[in-house]
Amino acid sequence: MVNIGTHVSSSKSIDLVFDRGLEVGARSIQFFVSSPRSWKWKERTDKEKELFFEKKEKFNISPLVVHASYLFNLASADENLRKKSINGVINELNLCEELKIDYYVIHAGKAKGQKEEKAIENILKSMEEIFLKVNLKNTVFLVETLAGQKGEIGKTTQEICQLVKPFESENIGVCLDTCHLYSAGYKINTEEGFKSYKEELKNIIGLEKVKVIHCNDSKTPFNSHKDRHEHIGKGSIGLEGFRLFLNDKDFSKLPFILETPKEGNWDEINIKTLKSLINVPVAQSG
Numbered sequence: 338m339v340n341i342g343t344h345v346s347s348s349k350s351i352d353l354v355f356d357r358g359l360e361v362g363a364r365s366i367q368f369f370v371s372s373p374r375s376w377k378w379k380e381r382t383d384k385e386k387e388l389f390f391e392k393k394e395k396f397n398i399s400p401l402v403v404h405a406s407y408l409f410n411l412a413s414a415d416e417n418l419r420k421k422s423i424n425g426v427i428n429e430l431n432l433c434e435e436l437k438i439d440y441y442v443i444h445a446g447k448a449k450g451q452k453e454e455k456a457i458e459n460i461l462k463s464m465e466e467i468f469l470k471v472n473l474k475n476t477v478f479l480v481e482t483l484a485g486q487k488g489e490i491g492k493t494t495q496e497i498c499q500l501v502k503p504f505e506s507e508n509i510g511v512c513l514d515t516c517h518l519y520s521a522g523y524k525i526n527t528e529e530g531f532k533s534y535k536e537e538l539k540n541i542i543g544l545e546k547v548k549v550i551h552c553n554d555s556k557t558p559f560n561s562h563k564d565r566h567e568h569i570g571k572g573s574i575g576l577e578g579f580r581l582f583l584n585d586k587d588f589s590k591l592p593f594i595l596e597t598p599k600e601g602n603w604d605e606i607n608i609k610t611l612k613s614l615i616n617v618p619v620a621q622s623g
């Protein structure tokens with residue numbers, strides 16, 4: 338059975354992510370370890386960590402994925418912001434290592450007026466600094482595919498490749514996001530577009546580098562370069578795109594994590610919708 342999970346809140350106490358996952362029937366979960374919109378780093382108490390480990394044992398929820406704060410920009414030309422981002426990532430990654438989190442997903446950075454090559458160079462320099470301070474053993478660092486909104490780096494397979502290839506590490510990989518891919522100009526919701534994207538990914542990066550799939554429909558049209566997530570089947574991607582991913586022999590082995598809007602019982606509805614697409618033959622086109 339395909340592993341379908343969702344992003345859950347870690348507010349109040351970090352161990353509650355398990356309860357929140359169970360409540361909606363998630364097999365895997367993703368959460369933030371610091372407020373995604375604040376620079377403040379909060380040390381966790383021993384009690385909180387203890388509870389986290391207890392529930393990690395008890396609840397059958399895996400893998401565990403942490404999403405990096407949205408404030409970080411490892412590409413920044415502003416040295417102060419870049420350093421702050423590096424420190425923020427180091428804090429989060431150290432906690433991930435301690436809590437034995439499987440994957441840490443990050444938006445690598447935004448060019449913000451710089452040439453893309455320069456932004457990529459800055460990200461690589463930042464990653465080197467991070468990996469000098471944190472020795473990855475338990476956690477795999479994943480660079481996420483992005484929509485290309487406001488100079489985001491990681492909108493093409495080539496850009497993602499430039500960020501992960503130099504490290505040649507088992508602990509560095511890739512997280513796909515269906516909404517971002519579609520907004521970035523990959524037509525993943527037709528059989529032809531899906532096949533050609535998968536082929537490109539295989540040839541340039543290698544499918545074994547892909548560890549997690551963020552499963553979101555898109556509020557904005559194809560190739561819009563906007564990052565606006567929508568409920569499954571309610572956006573411009575439509576059910577067909579998700580059916581293709583869920584029934585693919587390689588991708589179906591990966592965790593599919595929802596990052597759709599948190600409204601009412603929509604997590605449960607989206608999980609149900611995704612499950613209903615499994616083992617359903619892909620519609621014949623033409």
Ligand SMILES: [Zn+2]
Binds near residue numbers: 404
């Ligand atoms: Zn993301």
